Amino acid sequence: MKKVIRAVRYGAVALASLAALTACSFQAAAPALPVPQVGALGQVVGSSPPPIANSMGQVQVFGGPTTGTLALPTNHSAAPSIQLQAVNNPQIGTYVTDSAGMTLYRSAADSTNPPQSTCNGNCAATFPPLVVGSSAKIYTAGVNASSVGYVQRSDGTYQVTINGSPMYYYWQDQQPGQINGQGVANNWSTVSPTGGNAASGQSSRGQSSGRQSAGGQSSGGAGSAPVEGRPNELTVYEGANFGGEFTDLEGSFSDFSTVDLNDKITSITNNTGKDVCFWTDANFQASEVKVPAGVTVAQLSQPFDDKISSEKQC
Numbered sequence: 270m271k272k273v274i275r276a277v278r279y280g281a282v283a284l285a286s287l288a289a290l291t292a293c294s295f296q297a298a299a300p301a302l303p304v305p306q307v308g309a310l311g312q313v314v315g316s317s318p319p320p321i322a323n324s325m326g327q328v329q330v331f332g333g334p335t336t337g338t339l340a341l342p343t344n345h346s347a348a349p350s351i352q353l354q355a356v357n358n359p360q361i362g363t364y365v366t367d368s369a370g371m372t373l374y375r376s377a378a379d380s381t382n383p384p385q386s387t388c389n390g391n392c393a394a395t396f397p398p399l400v401v402g403s404s405a406k407i408y409t410a411g412v413n414a415s416s417v418g419y420v421q422r423s424d425g426t427y428q429v430t431i432n433g434s435p436m437y438y439y440w441q442d443q444q445p446g447q448i449n450g451q452g453v454a455n456n457w458s459t460v461s462p463t464g465g466n467a468a469s470g471q472s473s474r475g476q477s478s479g480r481q482s483a484g485g486q487s488s489g490g491a492g493s494a495p496v497e498g499r500p501n502e503l504t505v506y507e508g509a510n511f512g513g514e515f516t517d518l519e520g521s522f523s524d525f526s527t528v529d530l531n532d533k534i535t536s537i538t539n540n541t542g543k544d545v546c547f548w549t550d551a552n553f554q555a556s557e558v559k560v561p562a563g564v565t566v567a568q569l570s571q572p573f574d575d576k577i578s579s580e581k582q583c
Contacts, residue, residue: 310356310366310370310445310446311370312335312338312339312352312354312368312369312370313334313352313354313368313410313411314334314335314336314337314338315333315334315335315336315410316336317336318336319331319332319333319334319335319336319408319409320332320333322409322414322415323414323415323417323418325418325419326403327403327404328401328403328404328405328406328407328419328427329405329406329407330407330409330414330417330418331406331407331408331409331414332409332414332415333408333409333410333414334352334354334408334409334410335350335352335368335406335408339351339352339368339369339408341367341368341369345397345398345399345400345438346400347400347401347402347405347426347427348399348400348401348402348405349401349402349404349405349406350401350405350406350407350408351367351368351399351401351405351406351407351408351429352367352368352407352408352409352410353365353366353367353373353407353408353409353410353412353417353429353431353436354366354367354368354409354410354411354412355410355411355412355462356370356411356446358446358448360448360468361448361451361459361467361468362461362467362468363411363461363462363467364448364459364460364461364467364468365412365431365436365459365460365461365462365467366445367399368408369445370445370446371438371442371445372438372439372442372446372447372448372450372459373399373436373437373438373459373460374396374436374437374438374439374450374451374457374458374459374460375431375434375435375436375437375457375458375460375464375465375466376388376396376435376437376456376457377456377457377458378456379434379435380433381430381432381433381434381464382433383420383433384418384420384430384433384434384435385420385435386398386420386422386428386435388435388437389422389423391561391562391563394440394561395439395440395561395563395564396437396438396439396440396450396457397437397438397440398422398426398428398435398436398437398438399428399429399435399436399437399438400422400426400427400428400429401419401427401429402427403427405427407429411462412431412462413462413463416431416432416463416464417429417430417431418430418433420435430464431460431462431463431464432463432464432465433464434460434464434465436460437450437457438450439453439457440564441566441567441568441569441570443570444570447568449566449567449568451468451567452468453564453565453567454563454565501540501541501542502517502518502519502538502540502541503517503518503519503537503538503539503540503541503545503580504516504517504518504537504538504540505518505530505534505536505537506534506535506536506537506538507533507534507535508535508536509535509536509567509568510536510567510568511536511538511565511567512536513535516528516530518580521579521580521581521582522579522580522581523551523552523553523579523581524551524552524578524579525551525577525578525579525580526551526578530577531551531577531578532575532576532577532578533575534547534569534575534577535568535569535574535575536565536566536567536568536569537560537565537566537569538564538565538566539560539561539562539563539564539565540562540563541562541582542562542563543562543582544559544560544561544562544582544583545559545560545580545581545582545583546558546559546560546580546581546582546583547560547573547577547579547580548577548578548579548580549572549573549576549577549578550578550579551578551579552579553579553581554579556572556573556576558573559583
C-alpha cells in the first residue's frame with residue numbers, strides 16, 4: 270500500500286508579470302512584411318507560386334505562402350514542407366505559428382550568433398524542435414523569408430531558425446492557438462515575425478494569505494507560488510496559469526479524494542527532479558499524462574483538466 274506522506278494546501282494565487290527577456294539576433298533584422306489577414310489560425314494559401322528567397326543546400330525558403338495544403342507530421346519528425354506564418358493574439362500581439370496554427374517558441378538560452386540550440390534530451394521532449402528534411406521547402410506568410418534559415422542539431426536534423434533563433438513547439442499545446450509554453454521557466458517565449466520575443470515571457474508569482482495541511486488545520490504564515498514552482502516540490506493548482514488554491518505534494522497518491530483534490534487540478538509545476546504521472550481514475554487507472562522533471566503545465570488539456578484522481582513518479 271502506498272503511503273501518503275504529505276500534502277499542504279495554500280491560499281489563492283494572484284498573477285503578476287516579470288521583466289521582459291531580451292531578444293537577440295545574429296544579424297540586422299530585415300523589415301517585417303505586412304501581416305496577412307487570416308481567419309482563426311487557418312493556413313494562409315497564396316494565389317500564385319512564391320519566389321525562392323533563400324537556399325541552403327537543398328532546403329529552399331520561399332518569399333510567400335504555399336499555393337497548396339501542407340500536411341505536417343503529427344510526431345514532430347522532419348517535415349518535408351513547412352510554412353511559417355504570423356497570426357494575431359490579443360494577449361501577446363503578433364506571433365509565429367506553423368501552417369496548422371501550432372505556436373512556435375524560442376529559448377533565451379540559445380545562441381543566435383552563430384545559431385545554436387541548447388535544448389536536447391528531456392528538454393527536447395518538452396519543447397520539440399521544429400525540424401525539416403534535407404530537401405525541405407519552407408514557405409512564409411508575414412515572416413521575412415530572408416531571415417529564415419536552419420541550424421544542424423547534434424543528431425544531424427535541421428532545425429528551422431528565424432533571425433538565428435531556433436524554433437520549437439511545446440508538448441502541452443494540443444490545439445492551434447494555444448500558448449501554454451509562454452514564459453515557462455522565465456526562458457521560453459512565443460516568437461515575433463523577426464525572431465525575437467513576441468511577448469515578455471511572462472510568468473506568474475502568487476502570494477497566499479495562509480497555509481493549511483491536508484487535514485484542514487491552519488499552520489499559519491504566508492506562502493508564495495512562483496510559476497516555475499516551489500523548490501524541490503510537485504505543486505498542483507486548481508486554476509489555469511498557476512492560479513487559485515495550490516498544494517505541494519510529496520509521495521504517491523492513489524486517491525486524491527483523501528486530500529480534497531479529486532477532479533480539481535488544472536495546472537502543475539514539477540521541480541522534484543523526477544518525472545511524475547497523473548491518472549484520471551484512482552489507483553493509477555484510465556488515462557495517463559506524464560509531467561517531466563522541470564516542466565510547468567499552465568493548462569491541462571482534455572481529458573485531464575479537472576479530471577485527475579491519482580499520481581506517482583513514473
